[in-house]
Amino acid sequence: MSPSDTTPEPLPPQVPPAAVRVLRLSQYRSYAHLDLELDIRPVAFFGENGAGKTNLIEAVSFLSPGRGMRSSGADAIARRSEVGTAPQWAVYAEIDSFSGRHAIGVGAQGSARRETRIDGDPAPQTALARLVPLIALTPHHDRLFAGPRADRLKFFDRLVYAADPAHGEAASAYEKIRVRRQRLLDEGHPDPTWIRALETDMAGHGVAMAAARLDALSRLQAEIDLRPDGHFPAADLGLDGAVEADLADGLSAAEAEDRFAQALEAGRVRDAASGRTLTRGPHRTDLIARHRIKQQAAADCSTGEQKALLLTLALAQARVLRGQIGLVPLLLLDEACAHLDTKRREGLAEDILATGSQAWLTGVEKSLFDAFDTQAQFFEVKDGAAHRV
Known part of the structure; x- marks a missing residue:
């Protein structure tokens, strides 16, 4: 069955992007603590395999309903310094949305139950979808069809x-x-x-x-x-x-x-x-x-x-x-440049910039994102930290 013919409405000339402006992690996977301040441009993380790049965009995926883009439980997410300690982890973000700036906190404190707060108040996960539209692609999707x-x-x-x-x-x-x-x-x-x-x-x-x-x-x-x-x-x-x-x-x-x-x-x-x-x-x-x-x-x-x-x-x-x-979504594109030739990597950058999306991308080398030039934010991930370059 194919969809019916539809004439799409033209895009409005000025549309505010959903954007993460602050991201803080505590006891989250490979990060004891992390504090990033960001603007609305795409965000590119590069570093060796296993450095923790995917962990960062997974953290952003918790700003939407569900179990994150890896569907992981609290035991897998929490960074433990001692064997047997109860899982404790937190993701805090300040985001721009169609309704203004909001503070979102997600995490677990000593139990497997995930808690969500919006602007300091307890909130159901479903409320996140009304603030932050989000689209994610991971290597798991490469053979989706x-x-x-x-x-x-x-x-x-x-x-x-x-x-x-x-x-x-x-x-x-x-x-x-x-x-x-x-x-x-x-x-x-x-x-x-x-x-x-x-x-x-x-x-x-x-x-x-x-x-x-x-x-x-x-x-x-x-x-x-x-x-x-x-x-x-x-x-x-x-x-x-x-x-x-x-x-x-x-x-x-x-x-x-x-x-x-x-x-x-x-x-x-x-x-x-x-x-x-x-x-x-x-x-x-x-x-x-x-x-x-x-x-x-x-x-x-x-x-x-x-x-x-x-x-x-x-x-x-x-x-x-x-x-x-009337809101540009966040795009989470883990290893999006893998299997793409130079021409398509350039096309990807062009299309992302055309949408105005704050896309979050990962790759092993900074050169994978050369097509963004100065129109993106770049971070090298190593030793449990993300260093702006």
Whole structure:
């Protein structure tokens, strides 16, 4: 299924970037303490493998909801001086957002539970998404199109979430209800009224997720189509999902909810027998991508081509966010220049500067970022510190 044709709105001429102006770390992975003051330009970290570059942009990823870009628990994040001590770590940042300057604190103090504060007050993680839209790419994504379906869906949902925080809330509610429904089925002979109520709620959240994905895909494809001859290859995108297909075929939200709820009811015996939700819902959707010029499935492209396609999606979504919500997102690009030739590295710098994003990049050598010239901030990472150069 392909998105409908959409004429994208032109980008506003002046859009404030989301930017980290202060970053402080305490007992965080390889850093006992770190204190950086920054301006709104892209930030490039370079240094030897294992120096701690990725740790820095992972810390920034905690300014958005979730478990960070490595999905690590508190035990892995905390820097320990003594074996057996309780995990304690903290990330503090002052950020520019559409609503002004905010102070964000994230960390754990003696427990695995992560705590979040905004401007000094306790806050739910979901509140972060409404302050700091964020798009992240890591080396783990390099073979995303050839890997498990769930990884592609998670990546795409993060793109959707950056523009529409309500999508993350619907997805969280959907997953909680899905787990509760499966638990009832596993226990056997669930109360018909109770499980029907769960399936009705699950269908409502599921259709909301599918609708948000279709809207995001349409905007993203339209933005890609505006620049078919850019630095990175144009991609043709689609979503392979039952609920998304129903909506794309013209069913109303209410009709799609009814159809999905009926499918869940019909699939109870099968789902109970398998121990998992095999009924096709938004949790089983797949992102489909093709390299337009080569007319080749992304999964069959080389590692370098797959990485270039991912950068196509990330940069296009950054432009969509700028036009849609009037705020340039943070871009976290870990080892983004790996597998890119000189021409594409230059193109990456040009595209990042064109979006106005405060991109955070890592690489083993400063020369990888030469195309930024003086339009970026450079730090050499070594010995548990980041030195401005």
